[in-house]
Amino acid sequence: MWTSIDESISKDGKASILFPLQKCLFTFLSKSIVGADPASYSPKLAQSGSIMLDKWLALQLLPSIHINAFQPLVEIFLHSFSYPFWLVKGDYEQLTDFIAQEGTEVIQWAETEFGLSRETTIHNLLFILGFNAYGGLSVFLPILINILGTDSSGLQDRLREEVLEKCGSNIPSFKTVQDMPLVKSFVYETLRLNPPVPLQYGRARKDFLLKSHDAAFEVKRGELLCGYQKLAMMDPKVFYDPETFHPDRFVGEKGQVLLNYLYWSNGPQTGEPSPSNKQCPGMKSVILTACLLVAHLFQRYDCLKIDSSGSMVAAEKAKPFDSLSFSSMYEN
Ligand code: HEM
Structure with a gap:
C-alpha cells in the first residue's frame, strides 16, 4: 500500500489513499478472517478483489445512502427499488469460490464446532469480510489518515515518538500496539467524532x-x-469540550472511564458483544487494526500531508531507526 502511494506521489505529486488502502484491506482481512490469501487463489483476484467488493457494496448501499445531487432523480432512479443481483453475480461467485477453495480450515471449523452448513458458512464469511469489516474500515481508516495528514498541532510528532519508543524497528503487531496509550486514544477520539x-x-x-x-x-x-x-458521544455532561478533537482524551484513568460512553460499535467500548445486544463483534479488532496502521505509518514516514481533496501530497520518509536517539528526540 505505502509503496504504491509513494510511487504515485513521485509520479503525479499526489496519491489517492482509498484504492491502495482497500487493496491492502482485502488481503489483510481475507487472511485474518478467512485464513485465505487472495494471491494463492489467483493474482487477478489479489489485484481486483477490492473492486469486486466495492461493486457488491455499492449495489446494496446505493438504495439507502444520502446523495446530495440531482433531486428528484436520485429518489426516483436510485432510492426506489433494490438493484438486481445479476449485475454483480459474476464477481460474487468468484469471491465465494475463493473462500470455498482457500478458507477450508475456517469452513471446517464452522461445520464441526458450530454445526453450520458449508453454504451458510461461505456466504456469512463473505458478508462479514466484505460488508462488516471491509465496508466499515473503508469508511473509517481514510477519515483517520485525513485527520492525521491535516493536523497542525504537532500530533504526528507525538504519535511517532510513542510508536518508535514502543516498537523500534520491530514489525508492529496487535500485541505491541496494545501498549501505545496515545495511539489508542487518538483512534478512540477519531471514532467518537466520526462514527462510521x-x-x-x-x-x-x-x-x-x-x-x-x-x-x-x-x-x-x-x-x-x-x-x-x-x-x-458529544454529551457535554460526560465529555469535556465535546466538539473539539482532543487526541489524548482517552489516556489515563479518567480516559478509561470515558470508554463507557464510546458507542461507535452499537454499545460501549467496555461492553461485550453478544447475539442479544448486536454490538459489533469486530470492536476490538477495529481499534487494533487502526493502531497497527498508525504504527506502520510512523515507522515508514516522519510526517505526511493530506490536501483539501483528501489526497496525500507529501510523505517524508523516516530516518533509519538506528540513527535515532530517543533522548535527543524528546529534547527537541
Ligand atoms: C470501522 C469498522 C467497523 C464499524 C464502524 C462497525 C460498526 C458496526 C455497528 C454499528 C454494528 C451494529 C449494526 C446494527 O445492528 O445496528 C456492527 C455489527 C457487526 N459488525 Fe461491525 N463494524 C466495523 C468493523 C467490523 C469488523 C472488522 C468485523 C468483523 C471482523 C465486524 C463484524 C460485525 C458483525 C458480524 C456485525 C453484526 C452483529 C450482530 O448483528 O449481532 N465489524 N458493526
Missing part, C-alpha cells in the same frame, strides 16, 4: 423506561427506536 455507522435502529422487546441525565421516557414494546451515535 452513525445511526442505529431497533424495536423495543418489552416496555421500559429510557432515562437520560434529567428525564425519563416511557417506551412501549414494539416501538421503533433510532439512536444517533454522534450526538450521544
Whole structure:
C-alpha cells in the first residue's frame, strides 16, 4: 500500500489513499478472517478483489445512502427499488469460490464446532469480510489518515515518538500496539467524532423506561427506536469540550472511564458483544487494526500531508531507526 502511494506521489505529486488502502484491506482481512490469501487463489483476484467488493457494496448501499445531487432523480432512479443481483453475480461467485477453495480450515471449523452448513458458512464469511469489516474500515481508516495528514498541532510528532519508543524497528503487531496509550486514544477520539455507522435502529422487546441525565421516557414494546451515535458521544455532561478533537482524551484513568460512553460499535467500548445486544463483534479488532496502521505509518514516514481533496501530497520518509536517539528526540 505505502509503496504504491509513494510511487504515485513521485509520479503525479499526489496519491489517492482509498484504492491502495482497500487493496491492502482485502488481503489483510481475507487472511485474518478467512485464513485465505487472495494471491494463492489467483493474482487477478489479489489485484481486483477490492473492486469486486466495492461493486457488491455499492449495489446494496446505493438504495439507502444520502446523495446530495440531482433531486428528484436520485429518489426516483436510485432510492426506489433494490438493484438486481445479476449485475454483480459474476464477481460474487468468484469471491465465494475463493473462500470455498482457500478458507477450508475456517469452513471446517464452522461445520464441526458450530454445526453450520458449508453454504451458510461461505456466504456469512463473505458478508462479514466484505460488508462488516471491509465496508466499515473503508469508511473509517481514510477519515483517520485525513485527520492525521491535516493536523497542525504537532500530533504526528507525538504519535511517532510513542510508536518508535514502543516498537523500534520491530514489525508492529496487535500485541505491541496494545501498549501505545496515545495511539489508542487518538483512534478512540477519531471514532467518537466520526462514527462510521452513525445511526442505529431497533424495536423495543418489552416496555421500559429510557432515562437520560434529567428525564425519563416511557417506551412501549414494539416501538421503533433510532439512536444517533454522534450526538450521544458529544454529551457535554460526560465529555469535556465535546466538539473539539482532543487526541489524548482517552489516556489515563479518567480516559478509561470515558470508554463507557464510546458507542461507535452499537454499545460501549467496555461492553461485550453478544447475539442479544448486536454490538459489533469486530470492536476490538477495529481499534487494533487502526493502531497497527498508525504504527506502520510512523515507522515508514516522519510526517505526511493530506490536501483539501483528501489526497496525500507529501510523505517524508523516516530516518533509519538506528540513527535515532530517543533522548535527543524528546529534547527537541
Ligand atoms: C470501522 C469498522 C467497523 C464499524 C464502524 C462497525 C460498526 C458496526 C455497528 C454499528 C454494528 C451494529 C449494526 C446494527 O445492528 O445496528 C456492527 C455489527 C457487526 N459488525 Fe461491525 N463494524 C466495523 C468493523 C467490523 C469488523 C472488522 C468485523 C468483523 C471482523 C465486524 C463484524 C460485525 C458483525 C458480524 C456485525 C453484526 C452483529 C450482530 O448483528 O449481532 N465489524 N458493526
